[in-house]
Amino acid sequence: MATSTEPVPGAEEKKSEASETPTQTEQPAVSETASTSVPVVEEQKADQDAAPGSSDGPVVVPPPASTTPEKKAVAFDESTEEKTTPSTPLQKLFVELPSIIKDADYGEMWEVKLSAASDVPTSIVLEKFLRANNKDVAKAKAQLTEALKWRKKMQPVKLLEDVEFDATKFGGLGYVTVYPKTDSHAKEIVTWNIYGSVKDKQATFGNVEEFVKWRAALMELSVKELNLSSATEPIPADGIDPYRMVQVHDYNNVSFLRMDPAVKAASKETIQVFSMAYPELLKEKFFVNVPIVMGWVFAAMKLFLSPETVKKFHPLSYGSSLAGELKGWGQELPSVYGGKGKDIKEGLTVKYGSSTATAVEDTPAEDTEAKATEEK
Numbered sequence: 001m002a003t004s005t006e007p008v009p010g011a012e013e014k015k016s017e018a019s020e021t022p023t024q025t026e027q028p029a030v031s032e033t034a035s036t037s038v039p040v041v042e043e044q045k046a047d048q049d050a051a052p053g054s055s056d057g058p059v060v061v062p063p064p065a066s067t068t069p070e071k072k073a074v075a076f077d078e079s080t081e082e083k084t085t086p087s088t089p090l091q092k093l094f095v096e097l098p099s100i101i102k103d104a105d106y107g108e109m110w111e112v113k114l115s116a117a118s119d120v121p122t123s124i125v126l127e128k129f130l131r132a133n134n135k136d137v138a139k140a141k142a143q144l145t146e147a148l149k150w151r152k153k154m155q156p157v158k159l160l161e162d163v164e165f166d167a168t169k170f171g172g173l174g175y176v177t178v179y180p181k182t183d184s185h186a187k188e189i190v191t192w193n194i195y196g197s198v199k200d201k202q203a204t205f206g207n208v209e210e211f212v213k214w215r216a217a218l219m220e221l222s223v224k225e226l227n228l229s230s231a232t233e234p235i236p237a238d239g240i241d242p243y244r245m246v247q248v249h250d251y252n253n254v255s256f257l258r259m260d261p262a263v264k265a266a267s268k269e270t271i272q273v274f275s276m277a278y279p280e281l282l283k284e285k286f287f288v289n290v291p292i293v294m295g296w297v298f299a300a301m302k303l304f305l306s307p308e309t310v311k312k313f314h315p316l317s318y319g320s321s322l323a324g325e326l327k328g329w330g331q332e333l334p335s336v337y338g339g340k341g342k343d344i345k346e347g348l349t350v351k352y353g354s355s356t357a358t359a360v361e362d363t364p365a366e367d368t369e370a371k372a373t374e375e376k
Contacts, residue, residue, distance in 0.1 A: 040301050087235075089135040091117070095253030097143050101251040105199035110223045111157060120234050124243055125234045132309075152187045159217040162223070164353030169204050172197035174218040177347035178225050185328040190220045192344050196214045196253035206264040215270055217350045219278055223350075226281075244283035246326070250339075252289035252319060275309070288319040288337070297344075 009197040086092045094117040101107040107114045112121040126144070133139035160250050172194060198204045207213055235241050316322060323330030323338030331340030 010218070050316045089137050089140075090123065090127055091132050094123075095131060095234045097122075097126070100141055100145050100148065104145050104152065106148045106152035108143075108151065109148065110220075110226075110228050112229045121229050121231050123234045124228055124231055128149070128241070128280035129226075131241070143279065147279075150277050154213070154216060154221045154285055156216040158221040159213055160350060163213070163215050163217065164261055164351045166186060167183075167352040167354065168199070169210075170214045170350075171352055172345075173204070174215075175347045175349050176221050176225065177217070177344055179329055179332050179341075181321075186242070188326075189222055190246060191218060191223045191247045192347075193218075193247070193249045194344075195249065195251050198254075201260060202262055205260075205262040207270050211266045212269055212273055214350065216273075216277075219274065221348055221350060223278070223281065226257070241280060244281055246283055247285045248322065249285070249287045250289055250319060251287065251291060254291065255288075274290075282309070282312055284325075285312060285317040286322055287313065288326065290315045290317060290324055331352050 031120045109125045116121050129140040175192045177190045181187040320338040324332045331339045332341040
């Protein structure tokens with residue numbers, strides 16, 4: 001039998017014969033019927049067995065498409081290599097994820113159990129940390145590690161679900177309102193901080209750690225409404241992030257913010273912690289009924305937040321101007337904010353009791369992670 005390289009010379013001889021004896025080019029006509037094509041092939045086979053290099057008799061030229069499978073194999077290998085070699089910041093951060101979880105000894109973020117690259121909720125979390133760091137993988141890795149360690153220690157989900165905060169200190173200070181999706185707008189979530197409800201500034205802000213825990217519980221309530229653990233659509237590459245919320249800080253009737261040390265300490269710590277632990281969750285942040293003396297607050301924010309984040313901040317002198325800033329759904333706000341909707345007190349809030357919130361550092365981290373897995 002002929003070897004795999006023998007048909008090639010035969011093909012060239014066939015081409016040569018065709019140019020020298022044109023009458024032989026009529027031979028392919030026998031392939032029009034199966035009954036006549038078989039003898040030709042058998043005759044060629046016999047001739048090849050007898051004299052592999054001979055040009056006597058008909059020659060059947062193998063189809064040139066025989067090289068196609070090899071090309072497909074190369075293309076497939078290249079495709080596989082592209083898929084397995086991380087090229088985007090998100091892919092690179094996914095590669096780092098196992099070491100991040102190991103270093104933090106914790107793997108839950110915003111009730112999402114961090115897992116493989118095919119997991120959409122995990123990709124949303126990683127993308128937010130990347131965007132907070134201008135897609136710098138090393139910086140995103142460092143921040144994510146720090147945030148996971150903070151969650152392991154603080155247990156914010158437990159703060160929301162199990163802790164009753166002191167109503168005399170924090171009652172009426174924070175609410176969450178959910179505006180369901182309509183034909184004119186997507187689902188909107190607003191976190192309200194009503195600082196005018198503070199009765200005793202030292203009681204509310206004096207214990208910075210306690211204030212941060214209360215504030216974290218309120219933030220977790222907002223994040224819970226985003227329902228990231230059930231998300232099925234990733235954040236579009238370089239597109240608009242749909243998994244964000246609005247925050248409103250109302251300073252109406254506030255008279256205690258003029259450089260008060262307790263308030264400044266609590267504000268500074270909250271800004272630092274939240275910029276680290278809750279990146280890219282805000283779509284816009286409004287400061288309404290802002291007195292002139294509040295300038296130091298914005299100066300403090302600029303020290304810890306990126307310019308992109310600061311651009312989302314909007315100070316308004318009057319609360320009634322807020323509805324006009326929220327195109328498509330501003331009329332659903334309460335009348336005090338320029339809309340025609342229900343009062344914010346009809347919304348959601350954290351749990352309150354008569355005693356101070358208790359620490360939960362001793363709660364096993366596995367409990368929170370297991371719960372996140374079950375809910376997912």
